[in-house]
Amino acid sequence: MKNLYLDCQSGISGDMTLAALIDLGADMEYILSELRKLPIDPFIMDVKQIEKKGISSKSLVLHFTEEEHKHFHHHTTPTPSHSADNHTHHHRHASAILKMIRESDLSDRVKERSLSVFDVIAKAEGKIHGMDPAAVHFHEVGAMDSIIDVIGVALALESLDVDKIVASPVPTGHGKVMMAHGLYPIPAPATAEILTGVPLADFSVEGELTTPTGAGFIKALVSEYGSMPAMQIEKIGYGAGKKDFDHPNVLRVMLFETKENYSTETITVVECQLDDMPGEAFGYLMEEALDKGALDLYYTPITMKKSRPGILITVLCKPESAFIMEDLLLRETTTFGVRKSKWERHILLRRFQKVETPYGTLTVKIGFKNGEIYKISPEYEEIKKVARKHFVPFMEVYRLVENIATEQITK
Incomplete structure (x- = not known):
């Protein structure tokens, strides 16, 4: 690292x-x-x-x-x-x-x-x-x-x-x-x-x-x-x-x-739960959160008081972005309050590498630990462009690039 x-x-x-x-x-x-x-x-x-x-x-x-x-x-x-x-x-x-x-x-x-x-x-x-x-x-x-x-x-x-x-x-x-x-x-x-x-x-x-x-x-x-x-x-x-x-x-x-096998970092988790927001608003909220720097956002079905079905909204972000995410949830959802906590996460070391494919030179992300490769993932935006340009199913391109990268990098 x-x-x-x-x-x-x-x-x-x-x-x-x-x-x-x-x-x-x-x-x-x-x-x-x-x-x-x-x-x-x-x-x-x-x-x-x-x-x-x-x-x-x-x-x-x-x-x-x-x-x-x-x-x-x-x-x-x-x-x-x-x-x-x-x-x-x-x-x-x-x-x-x-x-x-x-x-x-x-x-x-x-x-x-x-x-x-x-x-x-x-x-x-x-x-x-x-x-x-x-x-x-x-x-x-x-x-x-x-x-x-x-x-x-x-x-x-x-x-x-x-x-x-x-x-x-x-x-x-x-x-x-x-x-x-x-x-x-x-x-x-x-x-x-x-x-x-x-x-x-x-x-x-x-x-x-x-x-x-x-x-x-x-x-x-x-x-x-x-x-x-x-x-x-x-x-x-x-x-x-x-x-x-x-x-x-x-x-x-x-x-x-460093000789670390993985990276450790502190992130902030901002959450709220609600049961009275239309589905369309959830899609808009996710786009806004990711655009404003959220590391990730996900929704979990839950049961709230009086047995009402609800949604738990969880936003992962860097500590310096916590205020922005709190304000976003208060403005763009029906919640009257948010809570936050600090988590520590461990992530694999990663590097990016170019590989030669029938569709040209494309990028893959490699996750590794102790010198051993754990993950090889093609880059989404590049795969999307290739799939649209050549009228080929996304997953067909993804698997092809993944297999080629695995063969080129691990041989």
């Missing part, structure tokens, strides 16, 4: 994170090839080696074609970030970005991580502006370079096969910064909202150390906060910010590999 530690001594931003992961060893060709499959503006991405107060680090270099830059320049106002090439492309609504990711050919884990980052940012922006998160009109994270940062980081994590992410407390900086809507205090409103519940570091520096995109990584992808884990370091990478301070403006990332 591979663990990543984000050492955010000088804050965190999108370009710093992507550059640090590439410095750590993420395959840049893989990242670029996957990004170029998406319906986004043509771009050129590279990294260069620079020095920040004596620390050799990688700096992300991102360029768009001049035609695209000219076309979109008059539509937008620049928003500050650590990136020197914070291009002023057209802004996109959260719903459009999420739809693009969901409909892409990215692997399930890359989709999940990308969607979770944009989701926490959209919810923060929605709260600040008093609007539905889906209708949020992104500024910084709607720019093409920040979309590339977010999805690029998810791809880099996949390239490194990172299973778990831990982070240090996060400094934000102080002072004021000019943004699209005017002069704002640091941390910017979106950054502050995203970082609710996240431990902050006491590091008094004038300037923006953590951007909304960086805060989004911390809130959406990190499962624990604290000091460096007591494990053997496998590799270290450094990503440089574009600003210069009296301290090294770098993000340090460290890769650890």
Whole structure:
């Protein structure tokens, strides 16, 4: 199991994170090839080696074609970030970005991580502006370079096969910064909202150390906060910010590999039971819960007081999503109350692998323990696309890919 530690001594931003992961060893060709499959503006991405107060680090270099830059320049106002090439492309609504990711050919884990980052940012922006998160009109994270940062980081994590992410407390900086809507205090409103519940570091520096995109990584992808884990370091990478301070403006990332046979994590279970809700509402509730980050949701038939048949609704989620799920149940069901508890779950270690099939290269998820493979599961979205494209029954494609993967991987 591979663990990543984000050492955010000088804050965190999108370009710093992507550059640090590439410095750590993420395959840049893989990242670029996957990004170029998406319906986004043509771009050129590279990294260069620079020095920040004596620390050799990688700096992300991102360029768009001049035609695209000219076309979109008059539509937008620049928003500050650590990136020197914070291009002023057209802004996109959260719903459009999420739809693009969901409909892409990215692997399930890359989709999940990308969607979770944009989701926490959209919810923060929605709260600040008093609007539905889906209708949020992104500024910084709607720019093409920040979309590339977010999805690029998810791809880099996949390239490194990172299973778990831990982070240090996060400094934000102080002072004021000019943004699209005017002069704002640091941390910017979106950054502050995203970082609710996240431990902050006491590091008094004038300037923006953590951007909304960086805060989004911390809130959406990190499962624990604290000091460096007591494990053997496998590799270290450094990503440089574009600003210069009296301290090294770098993000340090460290890769650890544990010998655990399975992963242990704490989840929150939110429940309620009711006997007076129409069946159609249950389908809507499940869609909403999964869209808002629930790990799973299921319904159990039960017998309630006065022998009335009822339904027990159980939602599994990450601890930081518990409030969202409680509010969802109170708003979208007929219940007058919810209860929650913390559970510990053990899950098999997993990795994703490509296999060659008569329908092309497809992805399978492998669950293993003690080096022994326990499960091989084809990815649902890919099987669905193949079944529809070739007019073949879903289960026929699923079993074929499962058998081919088992033969290729276990031989």
